[in-house]
Amino acid sequence: MSSALIDLVWQSTLETLYMVAVAGILSALAGVPLGVLLYVTRPRQILAQPVVNTVLGVVTNVGRSVPFIILLVAIIPFTRMIVGSSIGTNAAAVPLTIAAIPFVARLVEGALNEVSPGLVEAAQSMGATPMQIIMKVLLPEARGGIINGLTITIVALVSYSAMAGAVGGGGLGDLGIRYGYNRFNPTVMLITVVVLVVMVQLFQSLGDYLVRKSDHK
Amino acid sequence: MITLDNVSKTYGSGPGAVQALKEIDLQVPKGTIHGVIGLSGAGKSTLIRCVNLLERPTAGRVVIDGQELTAMDAAALRQARHQCGMIFQHFNLLTNRTVYDNVALPLELMGQSRQTIRERVLPLLEMTGLADKTKQYPAQLSGGQKQRVAIARALASRPKVLLCDEATSALDPQTTASILSLLQEINRQLGLTILLITHEMEVVKTICHRVGLISDGRLVEDADVGDFFTAPGTQLGREFLNDFLKLEAPQALIERLEPEAGPDTHPVVRLTFSGDSVATPLISRLAREHGIDVSILQAKVESIQGRTLGLMIAELMGSDMQTREALTTLESFDLHVEVLGHVQRTD
Ligand SMILES: Nc1ncnc2c1ncn2[C@@H]1O[C@H](COP(=O)(O)OP(=O)(O)OP(=O)(O)O)[C@@H](O)[C@H]1O
Numbered sequence A: 001m002s003s004a005l006i007d008l009v010w011q012s013t014l015e016t017l018y019m020v021a022v023a024g025i026l027s028a029l030a031g032v033p034l035g036v037l038l039y040v041t042r043p044r045q046i047l048a049q050p051v052v053n054t055v056l057g058v059v060t061n062v063g064r065s066v067p068f069i070i071l072l073v074a075i076i077p078f079t080r081m082i083v084g085s086s087i088g089t090n091a092a093a094v095p096l097t098i099a100a101i102p103f104v105a106r107l108v109e110g111a112l113n114e115v116s117p118g119l120v121e122a123a124q125s126m127g128a129t130p131m132q133i134i135m136k137v138l139l140p141e142a143r144g145g146i147i148n149g150l151t152i153t154i155v156a157l158v159s160y161s162a163m164a165g166a167v168g169g170g171g172l173g174d175l176g177i178r179y180g181y182n183r184f185n186p187t188v189m190l191i192t193v194v195v196l197v198v199m200v201q202l203f204q205s206l207g208d209y210l211v212r213k214s215d216h217k
Numbered sequence B: 001m002i003t004l005d006n007v008s009k010t011y012g013s014g015p016g017a018v019q020a021l022k023e024i025d026l027q028v029p030k031g032t033i034h035g036v037i038g039l040s041g042a043g044k045s046t047l048i049r050c051v052n053l054l055e056r057p058t059a060g061r062v063v064i065d066g067q068e069l070t071a072m073d074a075a076a077l078r079q080a081r082h083q084c085g086m087i088f089q090h091f092n093l094l095t096n097r098t099v100y101d102n103v104a105l106p107l108e109l110m111g112q113s114r115q116t117i118r119e120r121v122l123p124l125l126e127m128t129g130l131a132d133k134t135k136q137y138p139a140q141l142s143g144g145q146k147q148r149v150a151i152a153r154a155l156a157s158r159p160k161v162l163l164c165d166e167a168t169s170a171l172d173p174q175t176t177a178s179i180l181s182l183l184q185e186i187n188r189q190l191g192l193t194i195l196l197i198t199h200e201m202e203v204v205k206t207i208c209h210r211v212g213l214i215s216d217g218r219l220v221e222d223a224d225v226g227d228f229f230t231a232p233g234t235q236l237g238r239e240f241l242n243d244f245l246k247l248e249a250p251q252a253l254i255e256r257l258e259p260e261a262g263p264d265t266h267p268v269v270r271l272t273f274s275g276d277s278v279a280t281p282l283i284s285r286l287a288r289e290h291g292i293d294v295s296i297l298q299a300k301v302e303s304i305q306g307r308t309l310g311l312m313i314a315e316l317m318g319s320d321m322q323t324r325e326a327l328t329t330l331e332s333f334d335l336h337v338e339v340l341g342h343v344q345r346t347d
Protein backbone atom coordinates (compact mmCIF):
# COMPACT_ATOMS: atom_id res chain seq x y z
CA MET A 1 0.00 0.00 0.00
CA SER A 2 1.50 3.32 -1.06
CA SER A 3 2.11 6.10 1.39
CA ALA A 4 -0.11 8.30 -0.72
CA LEU A 5 -2.97 5.91 -0.15
CA ILE A 6 -2.31 5.74 3.59
CA ASP A 7 -2.34 9.51 3.64
CA LEU A 8 -5.62 9.56 1.78
CA VAL A 9 -7.26 7.09 4.17
CA TRP A 10 -5.97 9.00 7.19
CA GLN A 11 -7.25 12.27 5.78
CA SER A 12 -10.65 10.75 5.06
CA THR A 13 -10.82 9.21 8.51
CA LEU A 14 -10.22 12.61 10.08
CA GLU A 15 -12.93 14.12 7.87
CA THR A 16 -15.39 11.47 8.94
CA LEU A 17 -14.51 11.98 12.58
CA TYR A 18 -14.91 15.70 12.14
CA MET A 19 -18.37 15.39 10.58
CA VAL A 20 -19.49 12.91 13.22
CA ALA A 21 -18.11 15.04 16.04
CA VAL A 22 -19.72 18.27 14.84
CA ALA A 23 -23.08 16.64 14.09
CA GLY A 24 -22.90 14.59 17.30
CA ILE A 25 -22.23 17.56 19.55
CA LEU A 26 -24.72 19.88 17.88
CA SER A 27 -27.48 17.28 17.73
CA ALA A 28 -26.94 16.43 21.39
CA LEU A 29 -27.10 20.09 22.33
CA ALA A 30 -30.42 20.47 20.53
CA GLY A 31 -31.78 16.94 20.84
CA VAL A 32 -31.44 16.46 24.59
CA PRO A 33 -33.52 19.55 25.46
CA LEU A 34 -36.03 18.61 22.76
CA GLY A 35 -36.29 15.10 24.19
CA VAL A 36 -36.81 16.54 27.67
CA LEU A 37 -39.56 18.82 26.32
CA LEU A 38 -41.21 15.92 24.52
CA TYR A 39 -41.29 14.04 27.80
CA VAL A 40 -42.26 16.66 30.35
CA THR A 41 -45.07 18.11 28.23
CA ARG A 42 -46.79 14.76 27.94
CA PRO A 43 -50.22 14.52 29.53
CA ARG A 44 -49.98 14.01 33.32
CA GLN A 45 -46.30 14.91 33.26
CA ILE A 46 -44.70 17.66 35.31
CA LEU A 47 -45.22 20.34 32.65
CA ALA A 48 -48.17 18.80 30.82
CA GLN A 49 -48.91 20.82 27.66
CA PRO A 50 -50.92 18.64 25.30
CA VAL A 51 -50.82 21.10 22.38
CA VAL A 52 -47.10 21.79 22.63
CA ASN A 53 -46.49 18.07 23.00
CA THR A 54 -48.48 17.20 19.90
CA VAL A 55 -46.80 19.89 17.79
CA LEU A 56 -43.31 18.86 18.91
CA GLY A 57 -44.20 15.23 18.35
CA VAL A 58 -45.35 15.84 14.79
CA VAL A 59 -42.30 17.96 13.93
CA THR A 60 -40.02 15.29 15.37
CA ASN A 61 -41.74 12.53 13.45
CA VAL A 62 -41.54 14.47 10.19
CA GLY A 63 -37.83 14.99 10.82
CA ARG A 64 -37.37 11.30 11.39
CA SER A 65 -39.42 10.07 8.47
CA VAL A 66 -37.70 12.05 5.71
CA PRO A 67 -35.13 9.71 4.12
CA PHE A 68 -31.65 11.02 4.76
CA ILE A 69 -30.66 11.09 1.10
CA ILE A 70 -33.65 13.33 0.35
CA LEU A 71 -33.00 15.57 3.33
CA LEU A 72 -29.44 15.92 2.16
CA VAL A 73 -30.53 17.37 -1.16
CA ALA A 74 -33.64 19.19 0.03
CA ILE A 75 -31.88 21.43 2.50
CA ILE A 76 -29.01 22.46 0.21
CA PRO A 77 -30.21 26.11 0.15
CA PHE A 78 -30.32 26.11 3.95
CA THR A 79 -26.88 24.51 4.14
CA ARG A 80 -25.48 27.10 1.77
CA MET A 81 -27.00 29.84 3.91
CA ILE A 82 -25.32 28.50 7.03
CA VAL A 83 -21.87 27.42 5.91
CA GLY A 84 -21.67 29.34 2.62
CA SER A 85 -21.20 26.23 0.51
CA SER A 86 -22.98 23.01 -0.31
CA ILE A 87 -19.90 20.81 -0.52
CA GLY A 88 -17.23 19.85 1.98
CA THR A 89 -17.28 18.47 5.49
CA ASN A 90 -18.90 21.54 7.03
CA ALA A 91 -21.71 21.39 4.49
CA ALA A 92 -22.19 17.68 5.21
CA ALA A 93 -22.40 18.34 8.93
CA VAL A 94 -25.55 20.43 8.48
CA PRO A 95 -27.92 17.72 7.16
CA LEU A 96 -26.28 15.22 9.50
CA THR A 97 -27.12 17.44 12.46
CA ILE A 98 -30.65 18.10 11.25
CA ALA A 99 -31.28 14.38 10.80
CA ALA A 100 -29.77 13.47 14.18
CA ILE A 101 -31.68 15.99 16.31
CA PRO A 102 -35.09 14.25 16.20
CA PHE A 103 -33.32 10.90 16.49
CA VAL A 104 -31.57 12.00 19.68
CA ALA A 105 -34.77 13.60 20.98
CA ARG A 106 -36.78 10.39 20.71
CA LEU A 107 -34.03 8.32 22.31
CA VAL A 108 -33.76 10.81 25.18
CA GLU A 109 -37.54 10.81 25.59
CA GLY A 110 -37.44 7.02 25.78
CA ALA A 111 -34.64 7.11 28.36
CA LEU A 112 -36.61 9.55 30.51
CA ASN A 113 -39.64 7.34 30.26
CA GLU A 114 -37.64 4.62 31.97
CA VAL A 115 -37.23 6.75 35.10
CA SER A 116 -39.63 5.47 37.75
CA PRO A 117 -42.55 7.89 38.24
CA GLY A 118 -42.09 7.24 41.95
CA LEU A 119 -38.85 9.22 41.89
CA VAL A 120 -40.54 12.24 40.34
CA GLU A 121 -43.29 11.91 42.89
CA ALA A 122 -40.79 11.74 45.75
CA ALA A 123 -39.15 14.92 44.49
CA GLN A 124 -42.54 16.60 44.22
CA SER A 125 -43.31 15.61 47.78
CA MET A 126 -40.12 17.46 48.75
CA GLY A 127 -41.31 20.61 47.05
CA ALA A 128 -39.12 20.41 43.93
CA THR A 129 -39.85 22.80 41.04
CA PRO A 130 -40.29 21.28 37.57
CA MET A 131 -36.82 22.58 36.62
CA GLN A 132 -35.30 20.95 39.70
CA ILE A 133 -37.04 17.71 38.85
CA ILE A 134 -35.53 17.80 35.36
CA MET A 135 -32.02 18.72 36.51
CA LYS A 136 -31.78 16.69 39.71
CA VAL A 137 -34.00 13.69 39.07
CA LEU A 138 -34.88 13.02 35.44
CA LEU A 139 -31.58 13.73 33.70
CA PRO A 140 -29.28 12.14 36.32
CA GLU A 141 -31.50 9.08 36.62
CA ALA A 142 -31.74 8.69 32.84
CA ARG A 143 -28.01 9.30 32.40
CA GLY A 144 -27.23 5.73 31.40
CA GLY A 145 -30.07 5.62 28.90
CA ILE A 146 -29.13 8.99 27.44
CA ILE A 147 -25.47 8.03 26.98
CA ASN A 148 -26.66 4.82 25.37
CA GLY A 149 -28.89 6.85 23.02
CA LEU A 150 -26.04 9.18 22.13
CA THR A 151 -23.85 6.17 21.36
CA ILE A 152 -26.48 4.81 19.00
CA THR A 153 -26.66 8.24 17.39
CA ILE A 154 -22.89 8.46 16.93
CA VAL A 155 -22.82 5.03 15.33
CA ALA A 156 -25.68 6.00 13.02
CA LEU A 157 -23.85 9.22 12.18
CA VAL A 158 -20.77 7.28 11.12
CA SER A 159 -22.74 5.46 8.48
CA TYR A 160 -24.82 8.49 7.49
CA SER A 161 -21.64 10.51 7.14
CA ALA A 162 -20.52 8.04 4.53
CA MET A 163 -23.69 8.82 2.60
CA ALA A 164 -23.18 12.54 3.01
CA GLY A 165 -19.61 12.09 1.89
CA ALA A 166 -20.76 10.47 -1.27
CA VAL A 167 -22.38 13.69 -2.43
CA GLY A 168 -19.19 15.69 -2.07
CA GLY A 169 -18.70 15.91 1.66
CA GLY A 170 -15.43 14.09 1.91
CA GLY A 171 -14.66 11.42 4.46
CA LEU A 172 -14.45 7.67 4.18
CA GLY A 173 -17.69 7.27 2.27
CA ASP A 174 -16.47 9.67 -0.37
CA LEU A 175 -13.17 7.81 -0.56
CA GLY A 176 -14.85 4.47 -0.86
CA ILE A 177 -17.09 5.64 -3.69
CA ARG A 178 -14.50 7.59 -5.65
CA TYR A 179 -11.59 5.13 -5.43
CA GLY A 180 -13.21 1.89 -4.49
CA TYR A 181 -16.30 2.04 -6.71
CA ASN A 182 -15.74 4.47 -9.57
CA ARG A 183 -12.10 3.47 -10.14
CA PHE A 184 -12.75 -0.09 -9.17
CA ASN A 185 -10.09 -0.38 -6.52
CA PRO A 186 -11.16 -3.18 -4.17
CA THR A 187 -8.26 -2.52 -1.77
CA VAL A 188 -9.48 0.99 -1.05
CA MET A 189 -13.04 -0.23 -0.73
CA LEU A 190 -11.94 -2.84 1.78
CA ILE A 191 -9.82 -0.43 3.75
CA THR A 192 -12.64 2.10 4.11
CA VAL A 193 -15.01 -0.57 5.28
CA VAL A 194 -12.49 -1.92 7.80
CA VAL A 195 -11.80 1.57 9.16
CA LEU A 196 -15.53 2.22 9.50
CA VAL A 197 -16.07 -1.07 11.30
CA VAL A 198 -13.23 -0.38 13.71
CA MET A 199 -14.53 3.13 14.31
CA VAL A 200 -18.04 1.88 15.11
CA GLN A 201 -16.62 -0.76 17.44
CA LEU A 202 -14.59 1.82 19.29
CA PHE A 203 -17.52 4.22 19.69
CA GLN A 204 -19.79 1.43 20.87
CA SER A 205 -17.27 0.16 23.41
CA LEU A 206 -16.61 3.66 24.68
CA GLY A 207 -20.35 4.26 25.02
CA ASP A 208 -20.91 0.98 26.85
CA TYR A 209 -18.07 1.80 29.19
CA LEU A 210 -19.51 5.23 29.98
CA VAL A 211 -22.96 3.77 30.59
CA ARG A 212 -21.52 1.24 33.00
CA LYS A 213 -19.51 3.86 34.78
CA SER A 214 -22.27 6.42 35.14
CA ASP A 215 -25.15 4.17 36.11
CA HIS A 216 -25.58 2.74 39.59
CA LYS A 217 -28.88 0.96 39.03
CA MET B 1 -51.72 19.09 62.98
CA ILE B 2 -53.39 17.47 59.96
CA THR B 3 -57.02 18.20 59.18
CA LEU B 4 -58.96 16.78 56.28
CA ASP B 5 -62.25 18.52 55.96
CA ASN B 6 -64.85 16.85 53.78
CA VAL B 7 -62.24 15.66 51.28
CA SER B 8 -63.44 13.85 48.17
CA LYS B 9 -61.47 12.64 45.19
CA THR B 10 -62.80 11.44 41.87
CA TYR B 11 -60.47 10.08 39.20
CA GLY B 12 -61.52 10.78 35.65
CA SER B 13 -64.95 11.96 34.62
CA GLY B 14 -68.08 10.70 32.95
CA PRO B 15 -69.15 7.06 33.15
CA GLY B 16 -65.59 5.80 33.76
CA ALA B 17 -65.06 8.01 36.80
CA VAL B 18 -63.84 6.38 40.01
CA GLN B 19 -64.82 8.01 43.26
CA ALA B 20 -61.81 7.03 45.32
CA LEU B 21 -62.53 9.18 48.39
CA LYS B 22 -65.92 10.17 49.72
CA GLU B 23 -66.28 13.08 52.17
CA ILE B 24 -63.39 12.20 54.42
CA ASP B 25 -63.11 14.05 57.74
CA LEU B 26 -59.94 13.31 59.61
CA GLN B 27 -58.03 15.02 62.41
CA VAL B 28 -54.53 14.04 63.41
CA PRO B 29 -53.41 15.89 66.54
CA LYS B 30 -49.78 16.97 66.96
CA GLY B 31 -47.46 14.18 68.02
CA THR B 32 -49.83 11.31 67.27
CA ILE B 33 -49.21 8.31 65.09
CA HIS B 34 -52.39 7.79 63.14
CA GLY B 35 -52.81 4.66 61.10
CA VAL B 36 -55.22 4.17 58.22
CA ILE B 37 -56.09 0.65 57.29
CA GLY B 38 -58.26 -0.81 54.57
CA LEU B 39 -58.52 -3.44 51.89
CA SER B 40 -56.74 -3.13 48.56
CA GLY B 41 -58.36 -0.45 46.41
CA ALA B 42 -60.19 1.12 49.35
CA GLY B 43 -58.51 4.48 48.72
CA LYS B 44 -55.66 4.46 51.24
CA SER B 45 -52.97 5.68 48.89
CA THR B 46 -55.30 8.26 47.43
CA LEU B 47 -56.01 9.52 50.93
CA ILE B 48 -52.38 9.99 51.89
CA ARG B 49 -51.52 11.52 48.50
CA CYS B 50 -54.29 14.02 49.01
CA VAL B 51 -52.65 15.17 52.25
CA ASN B 52 -49.63 16.69 50.50
CA LEU B 53 -51.60 17.31 47.34
CA LEU B 54 -49.63 14.90 45.17
CA GLU B 55 -53.23 14.22 44.23
CA ARG B 56 -55.45 17.28 44.33
CA PRO B 57 -58.77 16.56 46.08
CA THR B 58 -61.84 17.18 43.93
CA ALA B 59 -63.53 18.78 46.93
CA GLY B 60 -62.78 19.64 50.53
CA ARG B 61 -59.95 21.27 52.43
CA VAL B 62 -56.56 20.01 53.59
CA VAL B 63 -54.98 21.92 56.46
CA ILE B 64 -51.53 21.18 57.88
CA ASP B 65 -50.32 23.09 60.90
CA GLY B 66 -52.87 25.82 60.35
CA GLN B 67 -52.00 26.30 56.67
CA GLU B 68 -54.62 25.43 54.13
CA LEU B 69 -52.78 23.57 51.39
CA THR B 70 -55.81 23.39 49.14
CA ALA B 71 -55.91 27.22 48.97
CA MET B 72 -52.26 27.67 47.96
CA ASP B 73 -50.66 28.49 44.62
CA ALA B 74 -47.93 26.22 43.26
CA ALA B 75 -45.04 28.16 44.84
CA ALA B 76 -46.62 28.30 48.30
CA LEU B 77 -47.50 24.63 48.08
CA ARG B 78 -43.87 23.72 47.32
CA GLN B 79 -42.86 25.71 50.38
CA ALA B 80 -45.48 23.97 52.52
CA ARG B 81 -44.29 20.55 51.36
CA HIS B 82 -41.00 21.12 53.16
CA GLN B 83 -43.09 20.76 56.32
CA CYS B 84 -44.29 17.40 55.23
CA GLY B 85 -41.93 14.45 54.67
CA MET B 86 -43.07 11.34 52.86
CA ILE B 87 -41.85 7.78 52.57
CA PHE B 88 -43.03 5.14 50.13
CA GLN B 89 -43.49 1.41 49.79
CA HIS B 90 -40.80 1.14 47.14
CA PHE B 91 -38.50 3.68 48.80
CA ASN B 92 -38.10 5.86 45.69
CA LEU B 93 -34.43 6.62 46.22
CA LEU B 94 -32.41 8.12 43.40
CA THR B 95 -30.27 5.27 42.08
CA ASN B 96 -27.50 7.52 40.82
CA ARG B 97 -27.01 9.32 44.11
CA THR B 98 -25.14 8.01 47.12
CA VAL B 99 -26.89 7.57 50.45
CA TYR B 100 -25.47 10.91 51.59
CA ASP B 101 -26.62 12.71 48.45
CA ASN B 102 -30.08 11.17 48.63
CA VAL B 103 -30.54 12.51 52.12
CA ALA B 104 -29.10 15.85 51.02
CA LEU B 105 -31.56 16.19 48.13
CA PRO B 106 -34.43 17.97 49.95
CA LEU B 107 -31.93 20.45 51.37
CA GLU B 108 -30.41 21.06 47.93
CA LEU B 109 -33.90 21.73 46.64
CA MET B 110 -34.35 24.30 49.39
CA GLY B 111 -31.11 25.96 48.34
CA GLN B 112 -29.21 25.27 51.57
CA SER B 113 -25.44 25.71 51.69
CA ARG B 114 -23.13 22.69 51.59
CA GLN B 115 -22.15 23.46 55.15
CA THR B 116 -25.75 23.39 56.41
CA ILE B 117 -26.46 20.26 54.39
CA ARG B 118 -23.51 18.50 55.99
CA GLU B 119 -24.55 19.54 59.47
CA ARG B 120 -28.03 18.15 58.95
CA VAL B 121 -27.33 15.02 56.94
CA LEU B 122 -24.66 13.46 59.13
CA PRO B 123 -26.72 13.36 62.36
CA LEU B 124 -29.67 11.94 60.43
CA LEU B 125 -27.51 9.16 59.02
CA GLU B 126 -26.26 8.56 62.54
CA MET B 127 -29.79 8.36 63.90
CA THR B 128 -30.98 5.97 61.19
CA GLY B 129 -27.95 3.74 61.64
CA LEU B 130 -26.42 4.49 58.25
CA ALA B 131 -23.29 6.32 59.30
CA ASP B 132 -21.08 3.70 57.62
CA LYS B 133 -23.06 3.70 54.39
CA THR B 134 -22.76 7.33 53.30
CA LYS B 135 -20.89 6.60 50.07
CA GLN B 136 -22.91 3.56 49.00
CA TYR B 137 -25.49 3.61 46.24
CA PRO B 138 -29.05 2.39 46.90
CA ALA B 139 -28.52 -0.72 44.77
CA GLN B 140 -25.96 -1.86 47.34
CA LEU B 141 -28.42 -1.67 50.25
CA SER B 142 -31.01 -4.05 51.66
CA GLY B 143 -34.69 -3.11 51.69
CA GLY B 144 -34.58 -2.11 55.33
CA GLN B 145 -31.53 0.06 54.78
CA LYS B 146 -33.16 1.70 51.78
CA GLN B 147 -36.20 2.58 53.86
CA ARG B 148 -33.89 4.03 56.51
CA VAL B 149 -32.31 6.25 53.87
CA ALA B 150 -35.79 7.28 52.78
CA ILE B 151 -36.71 8.12 56.37
CA ALA B 152 -33.54 10.15 56.86
CA ARG B 153 -34.28 11.95 53.58
CA ALA B 154 -37.86 12.67 54.62
CA LEU B 155 -36.61 14.19 57.87
CA ALA B 156 -33.89 16.35 56.31
CA SER B 157 -36.10 19.37 55.83
CA ARG B 158 -37.20 19.10 59.47
CA PRO B 159 -40.86 18.49 58.71
CA LYS B 160 -43.63 18.55 61.26
CA VAL B 161 -45.51 15.75 59.59
CA LEU B 162 -44.38 12.43 58.16
CA LEU B 163 -46.56 10.58 55.67
CA CYS B 164 -45.91 6.86 55.20
CA ASP B 165 -47.54 4.99 52.34
CA GLU B 166 -47.19 1.25 53.04
CA ALA B 167 -43.68 1.94 54.26
CA THR B 168 -43.11 -1.60 55.51
CA SER B 169 -45.14 -3.60 53.01
CA ALA B 170 -42.10 -4.58 50.99
CA LEU B 171 -40.12 -5.70 54.02
CA ASP B 172 -39.87 -8.95 55.94
CA PRO B 173 -41.35 -9.09 59.48
CA GLN B 174 -38.06 -8.54 61.27
CA THR B 175 -37.06 -5.57 59.15
CA THR B 176 -40.59 -4.22 59.49
CA ALA B 177 -40.21 -4.32 63.25
CA SER B 178 -36.96 -2.38 63.14
CA ILE B 179 -38.39 0.27 60.80
CA LEU B 180 -41.47 0.62 63.00
CA SER B 181 -39.37 1.10 66.10
CA LEU B 182 -37.36 3.74 64.25
CA LEU B 183 -40.58 5.55 63.38
CA GLN B 184 -41.70 5.30 66.98
CA GLU B 185 -38.41 6.71 68.19
CA ILE B 186 -38.70 9.61 65.76
CA ASN B 187 -42.23 10.25 66.94
CA ARG B 188 -41.11 10.36 70.56
CA GLN B 189 -37.87 12.26 70.14
CA LEU B 190 -38.91 14.82 67.58
CA GLY B 191 -42.60 14.98 68.43
CA LEU B 192 -43.30 14.30 64.78
CA THR B 193 -46.89 13.72 63.72
CA ILE B 194 -47.13 10.57 61.62
CA LEU B 195 -49.90 9.50 59.28
CA LEU B 196 -49.36 6.03 57.99
CA ILE B 197 -51.17 3.84 55.58
CA THR B 198 -51.04 0.10 55.87
CA HIS B 199 -53.02 -3.03 55.24
CA GLU B 200 -51.37 -4.80 58.17
CA MET B 201 -53.02 -4.79 61.58
CA GLU B 202 -49.66 -5.72 63.06
CA VAL B 203 -48.31 -2.29 62.07
CA VAL B 204 -51.31 -0.54 63.63
CA LYS B 205 -50.99 -2.57 66.78
CA THR B 206 -47.27 -1.94 67.12
CA ILE B 207 -47.02 1.83 66.77
CA CYS B 208 -50.31 3.61 66.16
CA HIS B 209 -52.19 5.64 68.72
CA ARG B 210 -55.26 6.00 66.60
CA VAL B 211 -56.54 4.15 63.58
CA GLY B 212 -58.97 4.89 60.79
CA LEU B 213 -60.61 2.22 58.70
CA ILE B 214 -61.33 3.07 55.11
CA SER B 215 -63.78 1.11 53.03
CA ASP B 216 -64.76 1.93 49.49
CA GLY B 217 -63.52 5.50 49.83
CA ARG B 218 -65.26 6.19 53.13
CA LEU B 219 -63.69 6.51 56.55
CA VAL B 220 -65.97 4.09 58.36
CA GLU B 221 -64.11 4.00 61.68
CA ASP B 222 -61.78 6.35 63.45
CA ALA B 223 -60.88 5.24 66.94
CA ASP B 224 -58.25 4.79 69.61
CA VAL B 225 -56.20 1.75 68.78
CA GLY B 226 -57.13 0.17 72.11
CA ASP B 227 -60.82 0.65 71.39
CA PHE B 228 -60.55 -0.54 67.84
CA PHE B 229 -58.83 -3.75 68.86
CA THR B 230 -61.23 -4.50 71.66
CA ALA B 231 -64.47 -3.39 70.06
CA PRO B 232 -64.38 -2.53 66.38
CA GLY B 233 -67.47 -0.58 65.39
CA THR B 234 -68.05 -2.22 62.03
CA GLN B 235 -68.24 -5.67 60.52
CA LEU B 236 -65.19 -4.92 58.37
CA GLY B 237 -63.30 -3.86 61.48
CA ARG B 238 -64.16 -7.16 63.13
CA GLU B 239 -63.02 -9.06 60.06
CA PHE B 240 -59.67 -7.27 60.17
CA LEU B 241 -59.41 -8.08 63.85
CA ASN B 242 -60.33 -11.75 63.52
CA ASP B 243 -57.98 -12.09 60.63
CA PHE B 244 -55.22 -10.50 62.66
CA LEU B 245 -55.89 -12.64 65.72
CA LYS B 246 -56.35 -15.67 63.49
CA LEU B 247 -58.97 -16.82 65.94
CA GLU B 248 -61.18 -19.00 63.88
CA ALA B 249 -63.02 -22.02 65.12
CA PRO B 250 -61.20 -25.31 64.45
CA GLN B 251 -61.94 -26.72 61.01
CA ALA B 252 -63.62 -29.83 62.39
CA LEU B 253 -66.02 -27.63 64.32
CA ILE B 254 -66.72 -25.33 61.40
CA GLU B 255 -67.81 -28.36 59.38
CA ARG B 256 -70.32 -29.26 62.07
CA LEU B 257 -71.70 -25.74 62.41
CA GLU B 258 -75.26 -25.15 61.33
CA PRO B 259 -76.63 -21.67 60.84
CA GLU B 260 -79.91 -22.27 62.63
CA ALA B 261 -80.54 -23.56 66.11
CA GLY B 262 -82.31 -26.91 66.15
CA PRO B 263 -84.03 -28.88 68.89
CA ASP B 264 -80.81 -30.58 69.91
CA THR B 265 -78.10 -28.01 69.39
CA HIS B 266 -75.64 -25.89 71.35
CA PRO B 267 -74.60 -22.43 70.29
CA VAL B 268 -70.92 -21.75 69.52
CA VAL B 269 -69.95 -18.18 70.31
CA ARG B 270 -66.97 -15.94 69.83
CA LEU B 271 -66.40 -13.58 72.73
CA THR B 272 -64.18 -10.54 72.48
CA PHE B 273 -63.45 -8.73 75.70
CA SER B 274 -61.02 -6.20 77.06
CA GLY B 275 -59.38 -6.26 80.45
CA ASP B 276 -58.02 -9.45 81.94
CA SER B 277 -60.40 -9.74 84.85
CA VAL B 278 -63.59 -10.20 82.86
CA ALA B 279 -63.44 -13.66 81.40
CA THR B 280 -62.97 -16.08 84.24
CA PRO B 281 -65.64 -14.77 86.62
CA LEU B 282 -68.03 -14.62 83.72
CA ILE B 283 -67.58 -18.25 82.82
CA SER B 284 -68.02 -19.41 86.39
CA ARG B 285 -71.06 -17.18 86.64
CA LEU B 286 -72.63 -18.77 83.60
CA ALA B 287 -72.12 -22.12 85.22
CA ARG B 288 -73.42 -20.99 88.57
CA GLU B 289 -76.43 -18.92 87.55
CA HIS B 290 -77.54 -20.65 84.38
CA GLY B 291 -76.29 -24.17 84.89
CA ILE B 292 -74.24 -23.92 81.70
CA ASP B 293 -71.07 -25.75 80.95
CA VAL B 294 -68.72 -23.61 78.93
CA SER B 295 -66.41 -25.60 76.74
CA ILE B 296 -63.55 -23.35 75.63
CA LEU B 297 -62.47 -24.36 72.14
CA GLN B 298 -59.88 -21.66 71.59
CA ALA B 299 -58.65 -18.61 73.46
CA LYS B 300 -56.07 -15.90 72.98
CA VAL B 301 -54.86 -12.87 74.88
CA GLU B 302 -53.16 -9.89 73.20
CA SER B 303 -51.69 -6.79 74.72
CA ILE B 304 -52.41 -3.69 72.65
CA GLN B 305 -51.12 -0.27 73.62
CA GLY B 306 -51.05 -1.39 77.24
CA ARG B 307 -54.55 -2.81 77.17
CA THR B 308 -55.41 -6.44 77.32
CA LEU B 309 -57.61 -7.96 74.72
CA GLY B 310 -59.07 -11.43 75.05
CA LEU B 311 -60.74 -13.61 72.50
CA MET B 312 -62.45 -16.89 73.04
CA ILE B 313 -64.42 -19.38 71.03
CA ALA B 314 -66.66 -21.48 73.24
CA GLU B 315 -69.51 -23.93 73.06
CA LEU B 316 -72.31 -23.20 75.54
CA MET B 317 -73.63 -26.49 76.74
CA GLY B 318 -77.01 -26.49 78.38
CA SER B 319 -80.67 -26.74 77.59
CA ASP B 320 -82.29 -24.46 75.05
CA MET B 321 -83.67 -22.23 77.77
CA GLN B 322 -80.39 -22.06 79.67
CA THR B 323 -78.28 -21.13 76.70
CA ARG B 324 -80.73 -18.45 75.62
CA GLU B 325 -80.59 -16.85 79.07
CA ALA B 326 -76.82 -17.21 79.12
CA LEU B 327 -76.52 -15.30 75.84
CA THR B 328 -78.65 -12.50 77.22
CA THR B 329 -76.40 -12.30 80.26
CA LEU B 330 -73.29 -12.25 78.09
CA GLU B 331 -74.66 -9.43 75.98
CA SER B 332 -75.34 -7.33 79.05
CA PHE B 333 -71.60 -7.29 79.72
CA ASP B 334 -69.01 -5.07 78.16
CA LEU B 335 -67.97 -7.57 75.57
CA HIS B 336 -68.74 -8.49 72.02
CA VAL B 337 -70.65 -11.71 71.47
CA GLU B 338 -70.96 -13.30 68.08
CA VAL B 339 -72.88 -16.52 67.59
CA LEU B 340 -70.94 -18.46 64.99
CA GLY B 341 -73.52 -21.21 64.64
CA HIS B 342 -74.88 -24.25 66.32
CA VAL B 343 -73.64 -27.79 66.74
CA GLN B 344 -75.49 -30.98 67.47
CA ARG B 345 -75.21 -32.10 71.02
CA THR B 346 -72.92 -35.00 71.46
CA ASP B 347 -73.64 -35.54 75.14
N1 LIG C 1 -54.45 7.60 38.99
C1 LIG C 1 -55.63 6.95 39.06
N2 LIG C 1 -56.51 7.03 38.05
C2 LIG C 1 -57.70 6.38 38.12
N3 LIG C 1 -58.09 5.64 39.14
C3 LIG C 1 -57.26 5.52 40.19
C4 LIG C 1 -55.98 6.16 40.20
N4 LIG C 1 -55.37 5.87 41.36
C5 LIG C 1 -56.22 5.07 42.05
N5 LIG C 1 -57.37 4.86 41.35
C6 LIG C 1 -58.53 4.08 41.81
O1 LIG C 1 -58.95 4.61 43.04
C7 LIG C 1 -59.29 3.57 43.95
C8 LIG C 1 -58.46 3.68 45.20
O2 LIG C 1 -57.13 3.44 44.89
P1 LIG C 1 -55.95 3.51 45.94
O3 LIG C 1 -54.67 3.33 45.22
O4 LIG C 1 -56.09 4.74 46.76
O5 LIG C 1 -56.25 2.23 46.85
P2 LIG C 1 -55.40 1.61 48.03
O6 LIG C 1 -56.32 1.52 49.19
O7 LIG C 1 -54.13 2.35 48.22
O8 LIG C 1 -55.10 0.15 47.50
P3 LIG C 1 -53.80 -0.76 47.68
O9 LIG C 1 -53.87 -1.32 49.07
O10 LIG C 1 -53.97 -1.81 46.63
O11 LIG C 1 -52.60 0.11 47.46
C9 LIG C 1 -59.10 2.27 43.19
O12 LIG C 1 -60.34 1.88 42.68
C10 LIG C 1 -58.17 2.62 42.07
O13 LIG C 1 -58.40 1.82 40.95
Ligand SMILES: [Mg+2]
Binding pocket: B044, B045, B046, B166
Ligand atom coordinates in the same frame (compact mmCIF):
# COMPACT_ATOMS: atom_id res chain seq x y z
MG1 LIG D 1 -52.00 1.87 47.92
